[in-house]
Amino acid sequence: MTIDVIKPGLATSIQDTGRQGNYHLGIPPSGGMDQRSLRAANLLLGNPEGAAVLECALMGPELQFTESRCVAACGAEMTPKVDGEPQPLNEVFRVPAGSTLSFDFVKAGARLYLAIEGGIDVPEKLGSRSTYSLGSLGGLEGRPLQAGDQLDLMPAATSTQEGRRLPELLVPNFSKHYMLRVMSGIYDHRLTDESRERFYEEDWTVASEADRIGYRMKGGSQLSFIDREPPFGAGDDPSNIVDACYPMGSIQVPSGSEPIILHRDAVTGGGYAMIGTVISADMNWVGQVQPHQKIRFVRVGLEEALAARAEYQQLMAALRQMP
Amino acid sequence: MTATKATTTSAQVRYCLAGDEFLFVELSEEMTLEAFFRSLSITQRLKTMSIPGIIEICPANASYQVRYDPDQLSAEVLQETLETLDREVSAQKVRTVDTRVIEVPVLYNDPWTHETLMRFRDRHQDPSGTDLDYAARINGFDSVDAFIEAHSASPWFVSMVGFVSGLPFMYQMVPRERQIQVPKYLRPRTDTPKQTVGYGGCFSCIYSVRGAGGYQMFGVTPMPNYDPTGQQPHIDDSMIFFRPGDIVKHRAIDRDEYDRLSADAEAGRFEPRVVPFTFDLDDFNRDPDGYSSRIEEVLYDH
Numbered sequence: 001m002t003i004d005v006i007k008p009g010l011a012t013s014i015q016d017t018g019r020q021g022n023y024h025l026g027i028p029p030s031g032g033m034d035q036r037s038l039r040a041a042n043l044l045l046g047n048p049e050g051a052a053v054l055e056c057a058l059m060g061p062e063l064q065f066t067e068s069r070c071v072a073a074c075g076a077e078m079t080p081k082v083d084g085e086p087q088p089l090n091e092v093f094r095v096p097a098g099s100t101l102s103f104d105f106v107k108a109g110a111r112l113y114l115a116i117e118g119g120i121d122v123p124e125k126l127g128s129r130s131t132y133s134l135g136s137l138g139g140l141e142g143r144p145l146q147a148g149d150q151l152d153l154m155p156a157a158t159s160t161q162e163g164r165r166l167p168e169l170l171v172p173n174f175s176k177h178y179m180l181r182v183m184s185g186i187y188d189h190r191l192t193d194e195s196r197e198r199f200y201e202e203d204w205t206v207a208s209e210a211d212r213i214g215y216r217m218k219g220g221s222q223l224s225f226i227d228r229e230p231p232f233g234a235g236d237d238p239s240n241i242v243d244a245c246y247p248m249g250s251i252q253v254p255s256g257s258e259p260i261i262l263h264r265d266a267v268t269g270g271g272y273a274m275i276g277t278v279i280s281a282d283m284n285w286v287g288q289v290q291p292h293q294k295i296r297f298v299r300v301g302l303e304e305a306l307a308a309r310a311e312y313q314q315l316m317a318a319l320r321q322m323p
Numbered sequence: 324m325t326a327t328k329a330t331t332t333s334a335q336v337r338y339c340l341a342g343d344e345f346l347f348v349e350l351s352e353e354m355t356l357e358a359f360f361r362s363l364s365i366t367q368r369l370k371t372m373s374i375p376g377i378i379e380i381c382p383a384n385a386s387y388q389v390r391y392d393p394d395q396l397s398a399e400v401l402q403e404t405l406e407t408l409d410r411e412v413s414a415q416k417v418r419t420v421d422t423r424v425i426e427v428p429v430l431y432n433d434p435w436t437h438e439t440l441m442r443f444r445d446r447h448q449d450p451s452g453t454d455l456d457y458a459a460r461i462n463g464f465d466s467v468d469a470f471i472e473a474h475s476a477s478p479w480f481v482s483m484v485g486f487v488s489g490l491p492f493m494y495q496m497v498p499r500e501r502q503i504q505v506p507k508y509l510r511p512r513t514d515t516p517k518q519t520v521g522y523g524g525c526f527s528c529i530y531s532v533r534g535a536g537g538y539q540m541f542g543v544t545p546m547p548n549y550d551p552t553g554q555q556p557h558i559d560d561s562m563i564f565f566r567p568g569d570i571v572k573h574r575a576i577d578r579d580e581y582d583r584l585s586a587d588a589e590a591g592r593f594e595p596r597v598v599p600f601t602f603d604l605d606d607f608n609r610d611p612d613g614y615s616s617r618i619e620e621v622l623y624d625h
Binding site: 020021022023024025026027125126132134135136137142183185186231232233234235236240241242243244245247248249250267268269270271274277278279280281302305306309313 | 339340341342343344345347349351352353354355378379380381382383384385386387388390393394398483484485486487488489490492494499502504506507523524525526531532534549551561562563566567
């Protein structure tokens with residue numbers, strides 16, 4: 001049983017829940033940027049929650065199935081089509097043998113997760129099937145899909161129910177203007193008081209450089225750093241620090257001009273000051289922001305971050321118990 | 324705001340929450356061997372404690388980071404644990420670390436980084452020369468050869484592994500007045516040859532894969548340090564060769580030797596020279612140059 005990739009889409013890669021424990025060696029977690037939608041698609045199908053799926057960014061692929069399989073598409077709103085016939089999002093449907101699955105243009109969100117009955121079968125690398133392109137690791141030959149690729153599948157699950165649908169309450173509502181919650185810190189004391197406040201008061205526009213590595217933002221005011229004698233080894237730019245680890249979700253500001261939110265394929269360390277970190281509960285949303293959409297950062301403390309985390313866990317529990 | 328409450332200072336050390344899953348600890352704002360050694364000692368001890376809820380422990384040059392699961396371990400308890408470890412490490416009478424000395428052969432001034440640096444000349448501080456010319460001049464060396472001699476004569480500590488797949492950051496074991504310092508490119512390149520020996524700030528590095536980069540480029544090594552396909556006998560299942568705390572000695576090689584060693588690596592036959600070693604920080608501080616010679620003796624007499 002294979003799936004033939006006719007057209008790869010804009011940036012389609014095999015992802016699962018990612019790999020842990022290699023960050024200190026420079027290998028980031030990878031995995032679907034929107035874990036909620038990735039897991040929802042697998043749970044709908046009756047797959048293991050962390051089975052490997054296709055993450056399809058902005059423009060979906062065209063896939064031909066050699067054998068009949070059920071699929072579920074969650075996340076960004078791109079209408080799936082089987083041989084040209086529209087199919088529902090957030091609902092299990094069947095792709096017959098010989099049929100072609102394609103996707104309409106994206107109406108909301110940025111990444112669709114296509115789970116296929118059984119899950120995609122590629123070798124696990126360091127405990128995960130996720131693609132990490134910078135390190136040519138995981139997925140299919142460590143890279144996004146290309147035309148002509150063939151995807152192998154794991155044996156089909158026995159519990160799949162055609163027509164099973166995600167309860168309306170569990171379907172994400174995509175926005176065009178996100179409020180991302182951020183815990184300030186690590187190096188924001190290097191900013192002037194005025195810049196530190198203004199960062200949270202302005203809208204930022206997502207630049208076209210927005211991918212699995214990071215989301216670059218434009219449109220806000222230049223951030224100013226407090227004058228200083230550069231610490232030995234840091235470098236001369238005011239935004240430089242002695243190279244350190246970058247937490248996932250941290251926001252760095254090279255030269256104070258265009259903040260970058262680091263995501264699941266990010267470099268694990270470097271020499272730019274980080275001025276805040278997106279809380280874990282909001283990282284899924286980052287992966288659903290389209291280029292040119294707007295973001296406002298909202299400063300929160302640990303208690304609010306933990307409350308948001310608990311709320312997210314309740315949502316995931318509800319997904320696992322859906323009828 | 325509770326966020327500001329999360330940053331606390333004890334002596335010079337800064338503990339800072341980064342989101343709800345990371346605790347970042349800055350031991351020193353500037354790079355020092357003392358700070359690196361402390362980061363390494365604390366993180367090594369923390370690892371052996373196998374505390375439930377700790378997901379990843381990442382030592383860096385003068386700082387470290389712990390990823391934890393706040394549902395299993397509170398930030399407060401984690402910080403207290405780290406503060407206790409820091410006190411223990413700081414009170415240690417004997418400051419040693421069991422490590423290894425590794426020889427890295429380098430073809431300086433090679434044709435591949437030269438071709439690349441010429442392509443990105445408009446992003447460099449000094450478009451008229453090469454990265455080596457520039458680094459030699461601003462560090463006060465008479466010639467590129469004298470600069471290469473300084474880069475390869477004294478050993479280096481691997482002070483951090485990261486950025487991309489196993490890239491080692493290295494800090495040279497010489498007194499501060501002899502540390503080489505160079506700025507990064509004005510704008511990062513979109514290309515760097517695989518296994519380029521680079522330099523930025525006070526750190527040398529070896530790029531593990533081809534890709535973007537901002538460090539000055541001095542040469543290439545035939546020695547692979549990242550092995551996603553499992554073909555290199557000197558690299559284990561982690562796919563990564565270097566570890567923080569490794570001691571590296573560069574050896575300048577010529578094109579013939581480079582070609583021979585590259586062919587070996589290609590065929591999965593490359594074996595680096597690696598010797599176990601116990602590093603003693605106080606012995607080193609008493610006589611850095613003498614200690615460097617001893618490391619070289621250990622490497623070549625073994």
